[in-house]
Amino acid sequence: MLRLVLVLLLVWTWTSSALVRVPLRRRPSIRSQLRADGLLLDFLKDHRPDMFNRRYAQCFPPGTPSLRLGRSSEKIYNFMDAQYFGEIMLGSPDQNFSVIFDTGSSDLWVPSSYCVSEACALHRRFRAFESSSFHHDGRMFGIHYGSGHLLGVMARDTLKVGGLTALNQEFGESVYEPGATFVMAKFDGVLGMGYPNLAEILGNPVFDNMMAQKSVEEPVFSFYLSRTRSSYPEGELLLGGTDEAMFTGPINWLPVTVKGYWQIKMDSVAVQGVSSFCPRGCQAIVDTGTSLIAGPTSDILSLQQLIGATPTNIGEFLIDCVRLSSLPHVTFVLGGTEYTLTAEHYVRKEMLGDKELCFSGFQAVDIVSPEGPLWILGDVFLTEFYSVFDRGQDRVGFAAAKHPVEG
Structure with a gap:
């Protein structure tokens, strides 16, 4: 019995030191x-x-x-x-x-x-x-x-x-x-x-x-980002591995195509099931430092029209908050797997005084690379999908994030 306790203690010590939560x-x-x-x-x-x-x-x-x-x-x-x-x-x-x-x-x-x-x-x-x-x-x-x-x-x-x-x-x-x-x-x-x-x-x-310096057990880190400030945790960076309690289903892995950004190939972007952008594939950056989803100007302007967003005089795009339930889904296809965002996911809500404003979570940014224009999958995307960054095998993984049921 004592030997079993010692083994369990050693296992607990190894696992607790291997994964660090930030x-x-x-x-x-x-x-x-x-x-x-x-x-x-x-x-x-x-x-x-x-x-x-x-x-x-x-x-x-x-x-x-x-x-x-x-x-x-x-x-x-x-x-x-x-x-x-x-x-x-x-x-x-x-x-x-x-x-x-x-x-x-x-x-x-x-x-x-x-x-x-x-x-x-x-x-x-x-x-x-x-x-x-x-x-x-x-x-x-x-x-x-x-x-x-x-x-x-x-x-x-x-x-x-x-x-x-x-x-x-x-x-x-x-x-x-x-x-x-x-x-x-x-x-x-x-x-x-x-x-x-x-x-x-x-x-x-x-x-x-x-x-x-071999500080981490595995050359992997992962992010969980909450939808609201009232959630617990509001977000978490895990150094050294992943936390299965934070996501559901298998992790879908995509190889890094260029080792600078965490750059991957995106198969296509579809609006309401119709492949509208990047139909022959394009490159995307997985970026926790960018809140929105960004893409080439011509594509994003067309996408804003398809979701009913209207431009303001400072380059933002407003959406009628009453219409959210009727807006189309936007699906990103990565490694053959579909990642679908509803309007509740891709619309950012802000209070201005006592008035609620709804803004599109898509932004036009033109980044030129040898592989063509780059898209950026920022926090609007990463909030919905748990993200894993694997330096050992140079790949990025996604799985559906677990969020508390919102009342």
Whole structure:
């Protein structure tokens, strides 16, 4: 009997250390906050990529890679709509930061105590001089986002995520975050979980470091994202495997086609059962750092018409909330398996005062790649389908997510 107890204890210890749960919080997006404050229109005017680049380009060192012509079309991040983020710790002793765990990028950065931007004053800042494990690097980096650039210096220190530790983790200390995007953000920084080829900062991305240091039992991580803030958990990142309690049915696996983003082949996109877009197949990015589902402009404009969405003067698409039950289903076919979203899934609801507004969860974004235009499967898709990212076999898996029954 004693031997059985010891065996069970060993098994429990192994399984509990192999899988690390990182709780994710869901918060109103920057876009929602701006809309509620009546500031969205002015913000979007000031943060158009072309105008933003001209205004701030002189603030960056000549030759900054992220400022190269065409770079902005290669890397699109929609942090204005980001809603899910969790906690990490850097340094010795620990310094806490909230970050977006972003499969659409590969860099880790947090604000520096030396940052001069307004955004940094409103967020937790890394104090290198207080960390006994800090290693100065000195090289500079710049990262281009869809709504601005940030500039910083590189460093190395001890990183803790959940119960896992990554030693000598390369990361960026941002010293300049122009514009207002990060001023309103509820998160401090970003932890990229894409492939090394996507990184602006030299060195191993976080999950690569964890794999190299054998911190995780399996080279796999997975995401569960809730539909509402009232759900428990609001979201969860699982490092080292999957949680069968979070999904139903088998996991459908798709091979990664290009190792940068988590890029896969999409068979087609159908509206109400009719194959309307990408009929001969196209490429898609699985991106937890983008809230919406994005695709080529011509396709998305046609899709908006098919679901009865009408454009606003700031590029969003409104839907009559009363008509949701009659709107068509939109189905994404991946690896021969159909993933169907109803209007309740692809429509975003927001309260503006006492009025409910319904917005389309589809967005036009043109990303050119050697494999053709890319679609982005963001949180609108990933909320409905549990997602698994397998670096060992370079594949992405999906299964139907389990959500509490909404009353």
